[in-house]
Amino acid sequence: MRILIATAGSRGDVAPFTGLGVRLRAAGHQVAVATHTAFADSVRAAGLEFRALPVDPRAELASEQGRRLLKAGSGPGAVLQLLRLGRKFMPALGDGIAEAVALGTDLLLTTSTTSALGQVAAEAADVPTIGLFLQPIAPTREFAPAVTGARSLSRPGNLLAGHAVQAATDQLFVPAVRGLRRRLGLPPLGIARPRRNHPVLHGFSPTVVPRPPDWHPRLDVAGYWWPAAQPDWQPPARLLDFLAAGPPPVFVGFGSLVVPDPERLTATVLAAARSARVRLLLQTGWSGLAAEDSDTVLTIGDTPHDWLFPRTAAVVHHAGAGTTAAALRSGTPTVPVPAQLDAPFWSARLAALGVSPGPVPLRSLTPDRLAAALRRTLDTPHHRARARAVAAALAAEDGAAKVLAAVERAAAGS
Secondary structure, three states, X not given: OEEEEEOOOOHHHOHHHHHHHHHHHHOOOEEEEEEEHHHHHHHHHOXXXXXXXXXXXXXXXXXXXXXXXXXXXXXXXXXXXXXXXXXXXXXXXXXXXXXXXXXXXXXXXXXXXXHHHHHHXXXXXXXXXXXXXXXXXXXXXXXXXXXXXXXXXXXXXXXXXXXXXXXXXXHHHHHHHHXXXXXXXXXXXXXXXXXXXXXXXXXOOOOOOOOOOOOOOOEEEOOOOOOOOOOOOOOOHHHHHHHHOOXXXXXXXXXXXXXXXXXXXXXXXXXXXXXXXXXXXXXXXOOOOOOOOOOOEEEEOOOOHHHHHHHOOEEEEOOOHHHHHHHHHHOOOEEEOOOOOOHHHHHHHHHHHOOOOOOOOHHHOOHHHHHHHHHHHHHOHHHHHHHHHHHHHHHOOOHHHHHHHHHHHXXXXX
16 A cells, blocks of 8 residues: 655654554565655655655744744644644645645555645545654543643533644644645645544653543554654764763753743753763754764764663653653653743643653743752752653664554554
8 A cells, every 4th residue: 555644843743653654564565754844854764755845944043933933832823833833834835735646556655744634635535544643632531722722621621622722723724724625626625524434643652641531533642653663873982982981961952942042041051060960962953953072962963862861861852742751761861941832732741750850941931940950850869760760661662563553444444
């Protein structure tokens, strides 16, 4: 079967599907990934076919509207800014998905950012679809919508807010969906809820977010999908030397978070590390963190998290879904620094699991607050013990298994 995975967003929205694609290929399927050109190398390195989608996500996050999204953080204001940011490139994204499907597809796998447009392209090509979501976005009484922050609004309030966020998010796609349907010669409909036989699997562990009992039966929690291994990757000598030269360092990296003042953020992190008396691995990422190398600080570029995180004393990160998963997998305690959208949700999960003393939000980040959080993380054995216990639970799971079963059912026409 020719399977196309269509995903859009940052690196964390792409990396899990490289590993999943490898599993699908090992099961005998031909697998292509349609995503942004910035991630072409990682897709091809996994041995998967790459099909290009438009939009440069880093440039969009660095734009004026992207900065407004960062300032809005999470909650209704962030949803509004997300709508404004997405509307301008959604038509091009829809055309890109349709073109990728037309290159040869028997089954389309979509994410939360590509599902609405992907279902239109799949309808035009008469191919089935499966949703693969990295965040819990369906309304539920169990917790508030992931993009509104961590605070519960009561069980009825959570459900009401979930439907409100879903309705608002639909508005992001309505113009693009209608335009794409028109261009593909389909009847003029707006957003349609997925067909009852359209399964949606979620790529996070039930240990981290148990499946809400009030979800529709077609919604399931599969477990994490890990990025493809990089067998040819070798750690730079300077990194090995730094790790060997002293106690395990603290990792600080904010992944795909684009900040307006990288120098100020770097200075805050360096001051916190000095105050907490820790060695520091500073990952540049999209935030642009960088400092002069020394006996206590090393600046690094992209490094596989599955190799690096277990070699650190703690992981300080922006609480994106992908980095949160990598930190949990490593068995290393963590200090989340949430900034926007679903980051407060994942930060709250980390604290509830006991692997973190709690978040230090970016908007209130100071050297003293970060240093205090680091010392609590490192000086409390409970956090490391819980981190190791959660990592052991994740190691016993097979997140790809339910996806493989759903693909086989789609292949059989059931």
